[in-house]
Amino acid sequence: MKKNLYYPPALQAHIDAGKGALTTEEAAVLLGFKPQTLRKWMCYGEGPKGLKPLKIGHAVRWPIEQLASLLQGGEHG
Secondary structure, three states: OOOOOOHHHHHHHHHOOOEEEEHHHHHHHHOOOHHHHHHHHHHOOOOOOOOOOEEEEOEEEEHHHHHHHOOOOOOOO
16 A cells, blocks of 8 residues: 555555455445446546556456545546
8 A cells, every 4th residue: 555645544444454445335435426326437437537446357346545545635537
């Protein structure tokens, strides 16, 4: 993880649990959106700049560093 980013307590708990990325549902709760909104961003290439999901097999994960950056005032696209 980048050391210059502040990780809100909700993200820090995931980091402490050894996670580097969140599920769509976890990321949606953190960002205050419905999971379907994040799925739409992924499918249509929309959403905040710098937030790109990882595809691991059939699973989709949202990188914690990107979520932390967005929560610190990242751009919305």
